[in-house]
Amino acid sequence: MQKSLLSYQSGATSPMIFSGEFADDVEWCEGNWPELEFRSPEDEAWYAVEVSDICDALMISFNGFSYEHDEFYPADDFKNSDEILEFEERFRACSEQMQDVECPKVHEGTKVCATCPSVTGEVKFYDAIVVTVERMKHERDEEGNEVCGCDFKLFWKQGPYINQVTTAKVGDICLRAEENRMNPKVVSFLKEARRKLHGEPCNQGN
Ligand SMILES: [Zn+2]
Incomplete structure (x- = not known):
């Protein structure tokens, strides 16, 4: 990560x-x-x-x-x-950075490790669980790559937002290793x- x-x-x-x-x-x-x-x-x-x-x-x-x-x-x-x-x-x-094309496999209950909103500009990773995904049609960038714009509602298990729900984008999310x-x-x-x-x-x- x-x-x-x-x-x-x-x-x-x-x-x-x-x-x-x-x-x-x-x-x-x-x-x-x-x-x-x-x-x-x-x-x-x-x-x-x-x-x-x-x-x-x-x-x-x-x-x-x-x-x-x-x-x-x-x-x-x-x-x-x-x-x-x-x-x-x-x-x-x-954990590994979630890719846009991996969006379909992230759903309610998926355990993730993600960055949370920060007023200080710090980027730190904590564990969270996906509550819902507000899915939007994926667009394509100039090079034809799929771009996920979906909103992922995360319930935080750790960190400054523990026990709270915030919204994350694909770039904020890392997927937990199966290993x-x-x-x-x-x-x-x-x-x-x-x-x-x-x-x-x-x-x-x-
Ligand atoms: Zn998506």
């Missing part, structure tokens, strides 16, 4: 800033796994991210943002298993976090 560069405010404080000495991470094949999105605890919005595992910690880099915005999570920093579960639920496969395999780096980090929490010895040999 294309997240706006405007959206991440510089006042954000990460749990810990990791700077320098980046581990090279070449052995892991990225190609087989869907891109990740992560719901930042800073603003509870969804961002496309890359993850790396560094010394029993997970580093999250936000696509399109400089490293100052990276978030760093040590595996031994969780107080209980609920916190680990809550962290796990912050990850999922990346639900979890990225192996996140999986092994969560495993490690649970092992540390329960005080079991680490057998990984690294």
